[in-house]
Amino acid sequence: MSETIPTGKHFVHGDWACAEGAIAAGCGYFAAYPITPATEISEHIASRFPQLGRRFVQFEDEIGAIASVIGASFSGMKAMTATSGPGISLMLENIGLAVMTEVPCVIVNVMRGGPSTGQPTMGAQADVMQCRWGAHGDVEIIALAPQSVQECFDLTVHAFNLSEEYRTPVFLLSDANIGHMFEKLEIPAADEIEIVNRKKPQVFPPDYKPYEADESMVPPMACFGEGYRFYSTGLTHNEMGYPDMSVETQDKLVRRLCDKIRRNKKKINMTEETMTEDCDVLVVTYGVTARSAASAVQMARREGIKAGLLRLITLWPFPDWKIEELADNVKGVVVPEMNYGQLVREVERSVKPTPVEFIPKLGENPPSPDEILERIRRLAK
Amino acid sequence: MTEQIDYYLEDYLRMDRLPHIWCAGCGLGIILKSYVQALYELEYDLDKIVTVSGIGCAGRASGYVNTDAFHTTHGRALPFATGISTSNTDIKPVVISGDGDLFAIGGNHLIHAARRNINMLVICSNNFNYGMTGAQYGPTTPRDMRTPTSPYGNIENPFNLVSLVSSAGATMVSRWTVFHVNQLKNSIKKGLTKNGFSFIEVLSPCTTGYGRLNKMSPIDMMRDLRDTCKIRKVHPTEATIEPGKEVIIGDFVDIEKPTYADVLDQLTRRSTE
Amino acid sequence: MFPLPKNKVKIIKSLCKGCGYCIEFCPKNVFERSTELNEKGVTLPEIVRGDECISCGLCVMLCPDFAITMEENPDE
16 A cells, blocks of 8 residues: 555544545644554554655653654654554643643543553543543543544544644544544545645744744744744743743733634534434443444334434533533433443533433443443433 | 843844743753754754743743644653644754753653654653753652652663664754763754654753752852763763763764654555555 | 854843852953942942953853953954
């Protein structure tokens, strides 16, 4: 396989699809450290990138991998890393730097059971709060959760587009089930794939202020070697990029970094609704668990229970307004997750006082359709 | 600032950011000076340089140079520079950072960057302590020296940096001091033009931390560098630094090897054959 | 290749932090400590034996604060 974008049908696993998504998005630099269950992404990139003249570096650890990804992105490349929970734990400091210095990059977390080494070969959805709140300081993040092999491809491309548009790291929260699952992938023709590129400065280098933003709140991005000779630091900085420890500068910078995501949350957010128009019981879930939930909702409908499904494709920024709106007219909300209580708390705060039933599932598989159906029945009474 | 600053290196420095934050007599100013003097004498294209630094006093060096510059996280300057160097081979990353940043928290990245022979120049300011946080002992602090975290004298063995980097595979390894400023500048010039991983250790006084705690004035510390450092050609393993003994400075390694970018290009040819 | 700018040595008073390296290490003892303070309260060096200067540039290189430069000597 030597064509850049292998348009057509493939029977592949989610990690493969994710790697091809990166290639299709124009990713020119990939660095990672081997870790189950994300290694297959590196393996596929390692075989494809050299043929395309792109750069793959297997790093000495995840800290170095994310650091080099940020360096490559600042040098003008689209760049990605892929890992699992323990690797994200190591990367978090530098992810904070990418937020602070506004460097686009994509971070794939093929989630596995934790805490610690946990269940390396088994899926989980237990890193959704780590991804949101792991880096220190006030950080807004964007995270997407694929539910299929097809979405591993599509959402990887979309993750690059969002990171370029908002100059921010974007997470793809896959998991071991999807990463290792084989199913059909259909790769569109190259000209049907939407590609977004970072906004470039329109001024001469002496007039360039690297952190001066217009009303979009996203500053145009010069890259190293382009002659702008800018300085970027993880310290609180002014519009010139120079360190400035004043309260005013901290306030202005942190507000802008957060607000460029918060104020665009409706534009960024993607959800998928199934039979929500008339539902009495709403199931809210994401990722691989949404596959079980979709079956459960159909089973409930066959029994005459008006169940509906809201699938979150974007986990962060969290679609609280959407859930609040849908929950207004239902008897209760069911939240199945492969963890011991994470996104359910966000749902609870969004739907109060509507009752919420949480279905935790720890270890390997999502809750079964029957388990979800049972809770739907209970709430429908 | 009332005085109009007319300085011959004004095109090479961010003059609007001077005076810098370093203490009186700190060697970092001399290291920075030697670096920009080297760029000036080489007429180096400043658009083809990215100055990268980690955290600590030395980490601030990148903010004063009129090149693209990136002040990164603690210990990680080298992987950032690796990402830059491998994704744009026209750019020469120059890392200026301290001994603690490069050899304690960042030690793993240093040996791997040298092993891969990433095309970059690393200038390591070795001031024998963690200056920014208040002069605690670090991986280069000689035995028995007193610091706030070794109040009874340091019990740990220091690294010999030139030996460590040589054995990791660097293609250029030198040690100078901020007193030997012309040799330092010439060494930086060599490193800037060398294609490969170049490493220069620069012995440098921390005047307010390590110096004050060990009862040495800035002038004492500079005299010490002048009087105890001798230029000799020895194997890097012999160039240990021990209090009260002669310190060997000079060039230790100067070899040629394919860089990481070279082998990546070979890999592209191999994969498409 | 550029040489260091030649001739007359000059102190940029606002940048000096008073470390005294120029006073200590000038091979011709051109500098001495003065009683003048700059706006930060640093006791400045002064040039007392400017005629002895051989333009070696050591003070320019050794000054950690970019506070010494050399100008063309108008007499030459």
